[in-house]
Amino acid sequence: MRKDRFTFVVTILVLIFFYLPIVVLVVNSFNASRFGSVWGGFSLKWYEKLFSDENIWDSIKNTLIVAGVSTSVSMVLGTLSGYALFKFKSGIQKVHNTLITLPLIIPDILMGMSLLLFFIALKIELSLFTVILGHITFCVSYVAVTVLARLQDFDFSVVEAAQDLGASPSLILRKIYIPLLSPGLISGGMLALTLSLDDFIITFFTAGPGSSTLPLQIYSMIKFGTPPVINALSTIFLLITFLIALIYQRINTKQ
Amino acid sequence: MKFKNANEIKISISSLIWLTLFFVIPTIIVVLISFRNSDPSGGIGVGWSIDGFADVFNPSFGMILWRTVRLSLITTVICLSLAMPVSIYMAKAEEKIQNWLLLLIAIPFWTNFLIRVYAWKIVLHPEGLVKRLFLTLGLVSENASLLYNEGAVLLVLVYTYLPFAILPLYTAIEKFDFRLIEAARDLGSGQIRSFIKVFLPGISQGIISAIMVVFIPALGSYVIPDMVGGPDGEMLGNKIAQRVFVDRNLPKGSGLSTLLILAVILPGLIRVVYKKIKPISATPLNRKINSYLTKSKSKS
Numbered sequence: 305m306r307k308d309r310f311t312f313v314v315t316i317l318v319l320i321f322f323y324l325p326i327v328v329l330v331v332n333s334f335n336a337s338r339f340g341s342v343w344g345g346f347s348l349k350w351y352e353k354l355f356s357d358e359n360i361w362d363s364i365k366n367t368l369i370v371a372g373v374s375t376s377v378s379m380v381l382g383t384l385s386g387y388a389l390f391k392f393k394s395g396i397q398k399v400h401n402t403l404i405t406l407p408l409i410i411p412d413i414l415m416g417m418s419l420l421l422f423f424i425a426l427k428i429e430l431s432l433f434t435v436i437l438g439h440i441t442f443c444v445s446y447v448a449v450t451v452l453a454r455l456q457d458f459d460f461s462v463v464e465a466a467q468d469l470g471a472s473p474s475l476i477l478r479k480i481y482i483p484l485l486s487p488g489l490i491s492g493g494m495l496a497l498t499l500s501l502d503d504f505i506i507t508f509f510t511a512g513p514g515s516s517t518l519p520l521q522i523y524s525m526i527k528f529g530t531p532p533v534i535n536a537l538s539t540i541f542l543l544i545t546f547l548i549a550l551i552y553q554r555i556n557t558k559q
Numbered sequence: 560m561k562f563k564n565a566n567e568i569k570i571s572i573s574s575l576i577w578l579t580l581f582f583v584i585p586t587i588i589v590v591l592i593s594f595r596n597s598d599p600s601g602g603i604g605v606g607w608s609i610d611g612f613a614d615v616f617n618p619s620f621g622m623i624l625w626r627t628v629r630l631s632l633i634t635t636v637i638c639l640s641l642a643m644p645v646s647i648y649m650a651k652a653e654e655k656i657q658n659w660l661l662l663l664i665a666i667p668f669w670t671n672f673l674i675r676v677y678a679w680k681i682v683l684h685p686e687g688l689v690k691r692l693f694l695t696l697g698l699v700s701e702n703a704s705l706l707y708n709e710g711a712v713l714l715v716l717v718y719t720y721l722p723f724a725i726l727p728l729y730t731a732i733e734k735f736d737f738r739l740i741e742a743a744r745d746l747g748s749g750q751i752r753s754f755i756k757v758f759l760p761g762i763s764q765g766i767i768s769a770i771m772v773v774f775i776p777a778l779g780s781y782v783i784p785d786m787v788g789g790p791d792g793e794m795l796g797n798k799i800a801q802r803v804f805v806d807r808n809l810p811k812g813s814g815l816s817t818l819l820i821l822a823v824i825l826p827g828l829i830r831v832v833y834k835k836i837k838p839i840s841a842t843p844l845n846r847k848i849n850s851y852l853t854k855s856k857s858k859s
Contacts, residue, residue: 311648315660318645321718322667325678328688332681387642392567400571403578409771410823411779413796417816418585421809424603425588441581444574502671504783509803522673526680526786535681538674545669552660 322357330542333535350536360537363521366432370421370507370517371500374439379493382442382447386492389448391456407445415442416509423510430512439503445498450495454488494552498545577801586820593813613816618797624818627795630709631777634716636726638773639766641717642724646765649725650732661729668722676786679715680706683787684802707789715783731765775823795819837841 334346354360389401409417419438425428462484466476504519511520525534593611596604614620618670649660667675682689683705693699705711739761743753759766782795788794802812 308651309653311644313646314641315648317664318641318721322664324722325675325682325718326670329674329678329683337702359845381574381577381764384570388567388571389575391570391632391804396567396571396575400575403582407578407582408850409775411776411819413779413799414586414816414819414823415582416587417799417803417812418589419581419589420803421592421813422581422585425807437581441577444577450572457851468561498669499788504673519671519673522671522677523782526673526677531780534677538677539669541674546666549662549666549669 326542330539333532333539334534335535340533351530353533354536354540359516360518360521363516363518367501367518369432370436371497373436373445374500375493375497377440377442378447378496379489382444382492382496383489384453385444386451386455389452390468403435404445404534405446407442412442412505413509416506420507420509430510430515432512432515434477434510434512435507435515435517438506439500442503442506443500446495446499447492450492451485451488454485458484476517490555491552492493494548494555498548585659589813589816590820592810593817595810595813597808597810608810611810611830612817613813614815615800615818623793623798624795626709626793627778627780630713630716630794631774631780633713634720634777635770637713637717638721638724639728639769640729641721642769646732649729650735656706664722664725672719673782673786675719676779676783679711679718680787683711683714702800706787707792709788709792711787712780712784712792712794715787716777716780719783720773723772723776727764727768727772728762731762731768735761771826775826778822779819820846 316485333350334348346372385404389397389404404426407496418454419434420430425436428434463476466480473480501518503517507517508518508523511517516524516543521539525537586695592603594607594609595611596606597609598604598612601729615624617781649657652660684690685704686705687705690699690705693705696699699705735758739757740753743757744750748756779796780794781800782793784792785800788797795818799812799815802808802815
């Protein structure tokens with residue numbers, strides 16, 4: 305049993321390693337003192353400062369537009385793509401599969417760089433629109449592999465049984481396909497949404513003036529701004545992510 | 560390549576066109592532009608040259624390249640050696656504990672990536688927690704900086720990529736039949752020998768995916784060395800961004816990106832050739848990537 309104790313200890317240490325910086329950050333956001341190591345009393349002043357910053361509100365608006373549009377478009381493209389990869393086994397699907405898998409592996413900076421040069425070469429002005437194009441491109445792959453995974457686990461004998469029992473195609477769609485495949489669609493969409501909300505590098509390369517998103521705003525605040533305000537912003541971000549994670553977990557464990 | 564039927568065209572055409580337009584063509588453009596002359600005003604010049612690759616032969620750049628490869632390799636090794644015991648523990652635990660651990664590992668990585676890197680900046684800050692702790696323990700001197708060096712970059716790289724190593728390893732180990740190890744032990748094989756000869760080959764697919772999802776993104780790191788690395792921790796990604804945004808020399812930025820493209824596809828090519836051009840079956844790879852994507856989110 306010595307080996308089991310070793311793996312247990314490493315697991316605990318890794319979890320501490322994962323949560324240490326996050327705890328430090330949250331604690332600091334309520335610290336009245338500017339510097340992390342001295343506790344200057346409990347304070348909400350950094351939160352007040354945060355909510356009165358107009359740049360942040362603008363970037364939140366941009367972030368939501370980008371995430372909303374790119375999630376919807378990539379869900380359509382990704383679902384079609386995942387279905388095609390599942391249904392057909394031709395040579396073209398091998399190419400298709402490679403095209404879907406590569407964006408998952410290549411470093412973000414390459415995708416950002418190539419899209420930037422593509423837009424420059426075509427003389428397309430950088431704007432919120434170019435950011436959205438970039439986000440759709442990486443989100444499609446994530447939706448496609450998620451949908452593909454659900455389809456591979458899907459029991460098609462249920463459909464055959466329904467057909468044998470005389471169900472119409474529209475009834476099969478409503479009673480079988482949609483309820484059984486929608487968790488896959490939803491988790492693919494949630495993945496696309498969180499990735500889009502989180503993306504910094506590809507946005508950094510493809511954003512034009514006035515199309516700053518929240519991650520870009522956070523980056524410039526970290527580089528040039530007031531650190532305690534970022535602590536406050538991060539804590540709010542953490543709260544939202546914990547909530548999304550819990551919802552995601554519930555969807556995933558339900559079925 | 561012929562489409563078998565019209566249905567297939569209808570279903571796959573949209574994503575094929577999208578990916579060709581916004582992924583394949585842009586990648587080709589990067590390679591092409593790296594052979595163009597630069598334009599002093601920041602655009603793409605006329606005519607062709609190999610100036611775009613001038614950086615590659617610059618000794619100071621050689622150091623950055625070597626640091627990029629070295630840090631990515633060390634990150635991969637550390638991530639795999641930490642992920643192995645964690646994944647073994649998880650795979651052997653009860654299902655309820657497994658689910659909790661998966662959630663606990665995934666949650667920090669649902670947080671904004673920049674915020675995670677920034678959190679380390681606070682922790683390693685000259686007036687931060689760790690520095691004070693180390694000072695009282697007498698581990699560092701008053702002037703030593705924990706930030707802005709290679710060590711800080713390595714630490715945050717490991718922090719960022721460790722979950723990506725854990726998830727594919729855990730998926731592979733969960734499917735591994737531990738009775739095989741018992742059998743090997745019964746047949747007289749030692750603990751280490753059965754680990755190397757039975758366990759590791761049994762989970763080789765998981766190990767390969769783990770290496771891929773840590774090493775390749777690490778090669779392209781930009782934000783981490785930018786925020787905690789300082790001049791002594793610069794990596795290839797910083798150089799690319801510097802060429803594009805500071806020097807506004809697109810061909811040079813493209814030259815470095817082409818280098819990165821080569822570094823990324825080279826392991827894949829070697830694998831294909833090694834397998835005697837036997838195509839890597841599409842579905843197992845997909846399933847691997849999936850199984851950890853659906854359990855956690857990825858990308859950073």
